Amino acid sequence: MQTNFTAEQLADPGVAMSEKILRKCVHCGFCTATCPTYVTLGNELDSPRGRIYLIKDMLENGRPADEQVVTHIDRCLSCLSCVTTCPSGVDYMHLVDHARIHIEQTYRRPLMDRLTRRMLALVLPYPARLRASLHLARLGRPFAPLFRTVPGLKPVAAMLDLAPASVPAASPVSRPGNHAAAAPKRGRVAILSGCAQPVLKPGINEATIRLLNRIGVEVVVPEGEGCCGSLVHHMGREPDALDAARKNIDAWTREIDAGGLDAIIITASGCGTTIKDYGHMLREDPAYADKAARVSALAKDVIEYLASIDLPDPVNGSGLVVAYHSACSMQHGQKITTAPKTLLKGAGFVVKDPPEGHLCCGSAGVYNILQPEIALALRDRKVRNIELTRPEVIATGNIGCITQIAQGTGIPILHTVELLDWAYGGDRPEGLPARATREQRAVQPS
Amino acid sequence: MSELIAFLEPDRSVIARRAAIIADLADLVPASSLITDARELVPFDTDAFVSYRRMPLAVVLPETTTEVAAVLKYCNRNGIPVVPRGAGTSLSGGAIPQEDAIVIGVSKMNRILEVDLPNRCARVQAGVTNISISQTVEADGFFYAPDPSSQLACTIGGNIGMNSGGAHCLKYGVTTNNLLGVKMVMFDGSIVEIGGKALDAPGYDLLGLVCGSEGQLGIVTEATVRLIARPEGARPVLFGFPSSVAAGACVTDIIGAGIIPVAIEFMDKPAIEICEAFAQAGYPMDVEALLIVEVEGSDAEMDAMLGRIIEIARTHGVKTIRESQSATEAALIWKGRKSAFGATGRIADYICMDGTVPLGQLSHVLEKTSEIVARYGLRVANVFHAGDGNMHPLILFDANDPDESRKAEMAGNDILKLCVDAGGCLTGEHGVGIEKRDLMRHQYTDADLAQQMRVRAAFDPKWILNPSKVFPLDGRNGAYADETGETAGKTAA
Numbered sequence: 001m002q003t004n005f006t007a008e009q010l011a012d013p014g015v016a017m018s019e020k021i022l023r024k025c026v027h028c029g030f031c032t033a034t035c036p037t038y039v040t041l042g043n044e045l046d047s048p049r050g051r052i053y054l055i056k057d058m059l060e061n062g063r064p065a066d067e068q069v070v071t072h073i074d075r076c077l078s079c080l081s082c083v084t085t086c087p088s089g090v091d092y093m094h095l096v097d098h099a100r101i102h103i104e105q106t107y108r109r110p111l112m113d114r115l116t117r118r119m120l121a122l123v124l125p126y127p128a129r130l131r132a133s134l135h136l137a138r139l140g141r142p143f144a145p146l147f148r149t150v151p152g153l154k155p156v157a158a159m160l161d162l163a164p165a166s167v168p169a170a171s172p173v174s175r176p177g178n179h180a181a182a183a184p185k186r187g188r189v190a191i192l193s194g195c196a197q198p199v200l201k202p203g204i205n206e207a208t209i210r211l212l213n214r215i216g217v218e219v220v221v222p223e224g225e226g227c228c229g230s231l232v233h234h235m236g237r238e239p240d241a242l243d244a245a246r247k248n249i250d251a252w253t254r255e256i257d258a259g260g261l262d263a264i265i266i267t268a269s270g271c272g273t274t275i276k277d278y279g280h281m282l283r284e285d286p287a288y289a290d291k292a293a294r295v296s297a298l299a300k301d302v303i304e305y306l307a308s309i310d311l312p313d314p315v316n317g318s319g320l321v322v323a324y325h326s327a328c329s330m331q332h333g334q335k336i337t338t339a340p341k342t343l344l345k346g347a348g349f350v351v352k353d354p355p356e357g358h359l360c361c362g363s364a365g366v367y368n369i370l371q372p373e374i375a376l377a378l379r380d381r382k383v384r385n386i387e388l389t390r391p392e393v394i395a396t397g398n399i400g401c402i403t404q405i406a407q408g409t410g411i412p413i414l415h416t417v418e419l420l421d422w423a424y425g426g427d428r429p430e431g432l433p434a435r436a437t438r439e440q441r442a443v444q445p446s
Numbered sequence: 447m448s449e450l451i452a453f454l455e456p457d458r459s460v461i462a463r464r465a466a467i468i469a470d471l472a473d474l475v476p477a478s479s480l481i482t483d484a485r486e487l488v489p490f491d492t493d494a495f496v497s498y499r500r501m502p503l504a505v506v507l508p509e510t511t512t513e514v515a516a517v518l519k520y521c522n523r524n525g526i527p528v529v530p531r532g533a534g535t536s537l538s539g540g541a542i543p544q545e546d547a548i549v550i551g552v553s554k555m556n557r558i559l560e561v562d563l564p565n566r567c568a569r570v571q572a573g574v575t576n577i578s579i580s581q582t583v584e585a586d587g588f589f590y591a592p593d594p595s596s597q598l599a600c601t602i603g604g605n606i607g608m609n610s611g612g613a614h615c616l617k618y619g620v621t622t623n624n625l626l627g628v629k630m631v632m633f634d635g636s637i638v639e640i641g642g643k644a645l646d647a648p649g650y651d652l653l654g655l656v657c658g659s660e661g662q663l664g665i666v667t668e669a670t671v672r673l674i675a676r677p678e679g680a681r682p683v684l685f686g687f688p689s690s691v692a693a694g695a696c697v698t699d700i701i702g703a704g705i706i707p708v709a710i711e712f713m714d715k716p717a718i719e720i721c722e723a724f725a726q727a728g729y730p731m732d733v734e735a736l737l738i739v740e741v742e743g744s745d746a747e748m749d750a751m752l753g754r755i756i757e758i759a760r761t762h763g764v765k766t767i768r769e770s771q772s773a774t775e776a777a778l779i780w781k782g783r784k785s786a787f788g789a790t791g792r793i794a795d796y797i798c799m800d801g802t803v804p805l806g807q808l809s810h811v812l813e814k815t816s817e818i819v820a821r822y823g824l825r826v827a828n829v830f831h832a833g834d835g836n837m838h839p840l841i842l843f844d845a846n847d848p849d850e851s852r853k854a855e856m857a858g859n860d861i862l863k864l865c866v867d868a869g870g871c872l873t874g875e876h877g878v879g880i881e882k883r884d885l886m887r888h889q890y891t892d893a894d895l896a897q898q899m900r901v902r903a904a905f906d907p908k909w910i911l912n913p914s915k916v917f918p919l920d921g922r923n924g925a926y927a928d929e930t931g932e933t934a935g936k937t938a939a
Contacts, residue, residue: 043554
């Protein structure tokens with residue numbers, strides 16, 4: 001596509017990168033078809049091609065962001081389905097990242113929106129603050145319907161809806177420490193504890209560490225790790241995101257230098273997509289560019305790591321029917337598509353692929369809080385599609401999807417690694433009901 | 447960039463009334479279906495023929511036929527041009543608006559209304575994507591046959607407008623052969639239904655007239671399309687040749703032997719490289735030209751047909767023959783082919799030509815095409831429906847270089863003229879749009895064109911529907927206009 005930037009504009013590295021991306025787009029429109037918001041709203045402005053054009057127009061004219069552009073960029077889930085679809089190789093991810101930074105720098109949001117975003121940025125990335133907030137949310141829950149009637153307070157209602165009824169106790173595995181291999185040692189990895197996941201579902205990393213230890217992998221929880229930064233990154237708060245990235249890079253670099261790492265294991269694919277992008281995010285930072293690239297190269301989703309090593313025969317071949325929900329950050333962000341299903345099948349599960357698997361469930365970081373209406377429509381569509389496959393359990397690789405989908409269905413939903421840990425000798429995961437009979441499955445909603 | 451193709455001069459009086467028009471439209475459609483903000487209109491200023499752009503006056507995205515009717519009635523009464531839009535994937539600029547026009551987009555009308563398997567048909571809204579029809583009936587063993595490469599995104603409404611084809615049309619025909627009926631809004635807002643579930647409709651073949659009329663006879667809001675039972679099996683086979691000429695001659699001989707596979711697709715070396723880089727389909731890289739031949743039926747039927755095709759291919763010195771070994775491999779082979787245009791964007795900007803030629807002329811036209819493009823100092827990649835003789839040379843250029851852009855368009859025009867001179871036609875399946883409009887004189891005499899314009903005017907007397915398209919602008923005020931008393935707009939200077 002033709003672009004129109006001055007040499008002066010192109011001196012800005014962000015604009016220069018965007019220009020290169022825009023030049024690849026041939027405006028063929030294929031991306032519209034697989035975009036969750038276009039499919040839902042039917043308006044090209046809420047499609048990748050529409051957004052690319054809005055961003056192009058804004059950047060070429062050197063304009064500050066305005067309400068119209070912000071509306072449509074905000075509606076983007078960053079699910080990256082368009083990136084999978086695009087035959088021309090348009091790097092939409094980095095284009096929309098740049099647009100979000102531009103918005104954050106040039107646009108003043110309405111008061112309630114500003115407060116909501118500020119609050120999310122101050123709470124979610126910090127486990128202690130999140131835990132305290134979730135306790136408070138239980139008290140606020142009865143007021144959610146009231147908040148929903150006030151436009152500016154809809155995100156508050158959405159947050160209250162998403163808050164779990166009970167908050168699990170903090171897990172010992174979120175504390176820094178070493179978890180030794182319980183079999184002849186075949187590797188040493190670090191694991192990202194993360195921010196929201198250890199508060200909401202500490203069982204995921206517990207299962208990961210148990211499984212890895214059992215098959216001979218030493219797991220270290222490094223001192224100084226924190227949130228990966230993706231929550232603030234997707235809000236365009238780039239300095240915060242880069243600070244988070246540097247903090248993690250420092251923590252992991254210390255481990256790499258000390259004992260060496262075969263991989264940095266990530267158990268939330270949303271975080272994985274961002275950590276694998278640290279190299280790009282910090283490319284202009286001479287002190288961190290190399291270290292960031294090294295960390296990105298070592299970052300592996302737990303599934304990706306498990307698929308790269310030999311596994312023993314499963315101990316508990318359950319034959320349970322599992323609907324595998326591929327998180328967008330897994331299939332589009334990291335292009336990990338078949339490995340989770342291959343591992344589940346190898347572990348003795350019957351795996352089902354729900355229709356429209358490429359469409360987002362609406363979780364998308366804090367999207368379900370900031371855009372509750374579209375998120376709800378997408379969740380309902382996702383649940384309908386999953387239930388069509390009549391599964392006994394749903395497996396996925398991202399905490400956001402787990403929280404989102406669980407709100408819409410009675411079918412239990414677990415992290416893929418929790419099922420694998422069980423199959424390879426771990427305890428039966430919590431929340432998994434006794435084996436349903438065929439008769440019970442037949443009456444499940446579809 | 448100075449443009450080779452002109453649009454109608456916008457009607458200043460319409461533009462002057464913009465505020466009032468928008469206020470009126472707001473009474474006709476919901477707020478979420480009306481786009482008027484200058485920033486938000488920009489993404490509607492073009493389609494996939496991206497070298498040309500015009501801002502529309504406003505965009506409406508109706509949710510019902512009644513809303514389409516209300517808007518059309520209003521526009522006709524007030525002399526406001528209307529440009530219909532499906533998914534905006536037109537390669538000939540069929541959906542590019544103009545400054546005084548309202549765009550009516552059908553993207554919100556995206557529901558499958560009825561699947562009627564005993565009558566082998568589906569009734570769908572105009573904004574459903576082509577592929578979603580096949581996906582809906584896949585589990586029942588049916589599909590909708592025409593499969594444009596953009597089938598993932600393009601709408602059935604747009605397919606009807608352009609009488610779209612696709613790789614599998616060699617056996618099953620193009621849109622017009624698979625369309626049973628439409629619900630259409632006429633210029634004055636009246637709603638008509640043409641055809642239906644039965645195989646033939648009484649009277650003139652109005653459906654045949656509507657299909658391919660590029661949104662100039664009315665706006666289709668619903669369609670009844672034919673469903674076809676899936677064959678027992680289907681197998682794409684790759685045939686690699688030492689030269690484009692050999693591959694072209696092989697196609698001619700296959701068809702000449704009375705063999706009709708489901709598809710015969712052609713790729714030359716540049717196209718193979720582009721598609722392989724995207725799809726990793728396992729195309730042979732050591733050949734100059736590739737044919738993807740798909741056969742279908744029972745194993746015995748496929749083996750028999752393939753045997754005959756292989757025999758013919760050997761006489762043309764085929765270097766590689768590879769059958770797809772799995773459904774995944776077959777899907778990749780088609781993914782590569784169908785993404786060819788978009789994948790070209792990885793290496794250059796392009797414009798895609800769409801001429802058809804008699805099969806006997808295939809090799810000749812391929813050779814001449816290379817000569818023409820070389821004369822302009824540009825590169826070309828050929829990827830097309832060889833069995834139909836429907837050429838798609840992709841002329842590669844740099845859109846940021848005005849001189850190259852102009853040369854690309856000129857080379858394209860020369861290629862299309864070459865197709866016509868070889869006994870073919872300007873457009874196989876992409877439509878005339880604005881892209882080929884001024885070449886219509888090369889295909890038709892003035893008398894032919896005047897006659898076609900009379901038909902058009904019978905449906906839309908004020909020429910409000912997609913007025914800048916299809917008919918050359920400078921011939922519109924001649925003999926034809928004298929008779930009707932209407933003028934069809936003036937050419938921009």
